[in-house]
Amino acid sequence: KAGVTQTPRYLIKTRGQQVTLSCSPISGHRSVSWYQQTPGQGLQFLFEYFSETQRNKGNFPGRFSGRQFSNSRSEMNVSTLELGDSALYLCASSLQPGTPYTEQYFGPGTRLTVT
Amino acid sequence: GESVGLHLPTLSVQEGDNSIINCAYSNSASDYFIWYKQESGKGPQFIIDIRSNMDKRQGQRVTVLLNKTVKHLSLQIAATQPGDSAVYFCAENKGSSGSARQLTFGSGTQLTVLP
Numbered sequence: 001k002a003g004v005t006q007t008p009r010y011l012i013k014t015r016g017q018q019v020t021l022s023c024s025p026i027s028g029h030r031s032v033s034w035y036q037q038t039p040g041q042g043l044q045f046l047f048e049y050f051s052e053t054q055r056n057k058g059n060f061p062g063r064f065s066g067r068q069f070s071n072s073r074s075e076m077n078v079s080t081l082e083l084g085d086s087a088l089y090l091c092a093s094s095l096q097p098g099t100p101y102t103e104q105y106f107g108p109g110t111r112l113t114v115t
Numbered sequence: 116g117e118s119v120g121l122h123l124p125t126l127s128v129q130e131g132d133n134s135i136i137n138c139a140y141s142n143s144a145s146d147y148f149i150w151y152k153q154e155s156g157k158g159p160q161f162i163i164d165i166r167s168n169m170d171k172r173q174g175q176r177v178t179v180l181l182n183k184t185v186k187h188l189s190l191q192i193a194a195t196q197p198g199d200s201a202v203y204f205c206a207e208n209k210g211s212s213g214s215a216r217q218l219t220f221g222s223g224t225q226l227t228v229l230p
Contacts, residue, residue, distance in 0.1 A: 004158070043159070043204065043220035056217065090158050101147060101166070106158030 002027065004093050004107035012113045018079040021110045025072050025093030031055075032074040033104065034066055037088040046089075049074055078112075086114045127227045134192040136224045138205035141186060147208035149218070150179060150190045154201045162190070162203075192226075200228045 005024045013019050025032050034046040045058040049068035066076040072093075078085055088111050092104040128134045140148070146167040151159035165172045165179045165188075172179050178191040188205050202223040209217045 042222045043206075045218055092158070101164075103161050103164075106160065108156070108158050 004091055004105055006089075006091050006107040006110050008110060009108065010111045010113075012115060013081050014115055015081055015083060017081050018077060019081060019112060020075055020077045021089055021091075021112070023074045023076075023091030023093075023107060025074070025091075026095075026105055029093035029095050029105070030072050031094045031096065031102070032068055032072065033092045033094075034074070034076050035090040035092065036060070037090055037109070038086075043090070046076065081114045083114050085112065087112060124222070125225045125227070127229055128195050129229050130195060130197060132195055134190075134195045134199070134226060136190045136192075136203050136205075136226065138188040138190075138221050139186060140188060140205075140207045142207065142209050142219075143183070143186065145207040145209050148179070148181060148188050149206045149208075150177075150188075151204045151206065151220075152199075152201045153204065153223070159204060195226075195228050197228050197230070200226055202226070 004026055007022045011019060023032055031050045033048040035043050036046055037043045046060055046064055047054055047066050048056040052068045052070060063079045066074060068074045088109040090106050090109045092106045094102045094104045096102040126136060149164045150162040152162050153159045163172060163174045163177050163179050165181050170181055176193045180189045190203060192199055202225050204223045205221045206218045209219060
């Protein structure tokens with residue numbers, strides 16, 4: 001069974017631009033979560049989707065948004081990019097709806113660099 | 116503020132020795148804890164989890180210990196191998212049972228296995 005896939009793997013953008021990252025969960029998984037990983041802040045939760053609905057949201061500004069499609073694939077968007085948005089963005093999928101006790105499987109991440 | 120923290124940022128052990136990675140948490144309401152392993156260029160990989168109603172849980176070569184009295188979590192790796200070299204994160208879930216996932220991650224410990 002294929003794992004979580006994220007595209008693109010690497011991305012370079014300029015301040016002020018916007019970016020869209022894509023995540024395809026493991027087949028059959030319906031819950032998708034997004035995380036930001038930086039050297040300074042570590043891994044931080046962005047949001048979680050299930051059945052095309054955002055179930056939970058972390059403490060990030062409104063420039064960060066996401067959505068989930070009927071096939072469980074998810075996208076996240078960052079508008080008006082800032083230098084501090086440079087990070088590894090990780091997507092994780094799980095089989096069950098977003099309860100705490102279900103194992104999440106992480107993708108390899110998208111490395112975003114903002115210049 | 117509340118956070119999950121690690122006692123040491125780096126840990127070096129000899130191949131074959133046992134490793135112990137520590138984690139402190141501050142939220143007594145956290146009910147679920149997870150250890151992840153992240154190798155370079157990859158997303159975090161689930162190692163083992165433990166719920167707050169347990170003190171110890173064992174997996175293959177790994178054991179997690181939870182001391183709720185002092186809010187301390189540890190990961191023990193037996194007979195450490197070169198493939199165990201990675202960054203290890205602990206994560207706590209602050210949500211109540213049955214609620215959506217609200218994971219907070221520690222900053223990570225870099226484990227290096229020496230030949």
